[in-house]
Amino acid sequence: MYFDLQPTLENDLIQIVPLKETDFEALYAVASDPLIWEQHPNKDRYQRTVFKNFFKGAIESKGAFIVYEKETGKIVGSSRYYELDEENSSVAVGYTFIGREFWGKGHNRALKTLMLDYAFQFVDKVILHIGASNYRSQKATEKLGASKVGELEVAYYGEPVKLNFVYQVDKASWAAM
Template sequence: MEFDFEPDIVLENERVRLEPLTEDHLPHLLPIALTQPDLLEYSPSRFGDEESLKSYMGSALIGRALEERYPFVIYDKPTQRYVGSTSFGNVSNTNLRIEIGWTWIDEQLQRTGLNRANKFLMLRYAFETLEFERVEFKADSRNEKSRRAMEAIGATYEGTLRSHTLMSDGFRRSTVYYSILKEEWPEIKERVFVNQL
């Protein structure tokens, strides 16, 4: 099945709902950006004020229109509020691969199982609905928290692309790549995401 950018994709379980990001979500996400300006410290995107968040969301929505990125807003069901964003991107229907990334979550909800529930929904969609062969993840090589999170969900480190991405402060970051393959998914699903089943 090909990934289609047109329909509104909603992924949910008992913990979380991922719904397509729209401009209407700005007032829900703005308090997070204003109170946690360092949340995207390792992202090339600016963050921490209203204009930066508008720009971030605008780029994400343009990415969907150009069929480059499919952004979601993350709704945490226990707290009944929007708490961040994540995306599918770098889709290749020909090569049956997709990237999961651009993820940020309110610090108050980190390490609560929310991100794992979110990743499970996205991985299940990629491997079981789309029947893709490969899911990719990437991060700034300095971002130990993201690297440990990718390893915790069973992703395999593949290498580092040196001086790969220009950051907003002029620094050129090196980018680490991880992946999960379709044949690895059944074992990872049972071992890592057993509480999601």
């Protein structure tokens, strides 16, 4: 199985392309809004030095994307694939953030739909780690048909350990939606 963790994908609303080092300033312009991170376990990620560490981890993951709105070319946010597990036929999707101007307008769902549709060509399960206090993301994940399957202490790249809920979407249930 060859699962390219950084394909270019698009639908009518958005395009996702592999994240590059040169995307830092443009993506930080979106990520520098403290309200984006208000429910996230790492609430200070809007700060430049903290975001720089997050961005470094994204680049090193070789599975990260920058997301553009197709109509305007504006940067919507970022997401990534990580923890590809061929033995268990799973991959994780996460580290997602969306600029506030795109909240509630279908961009997050469009992003996750692209990513899950692509992933299910190669794996049977998609895992999402959601901060225990990130109710907004938990609700959005549940709307995708994901079920909470556990809890896990997660140490984000170079950041402190935080409690996360583990959600899972199965290929069969995704296909039935």
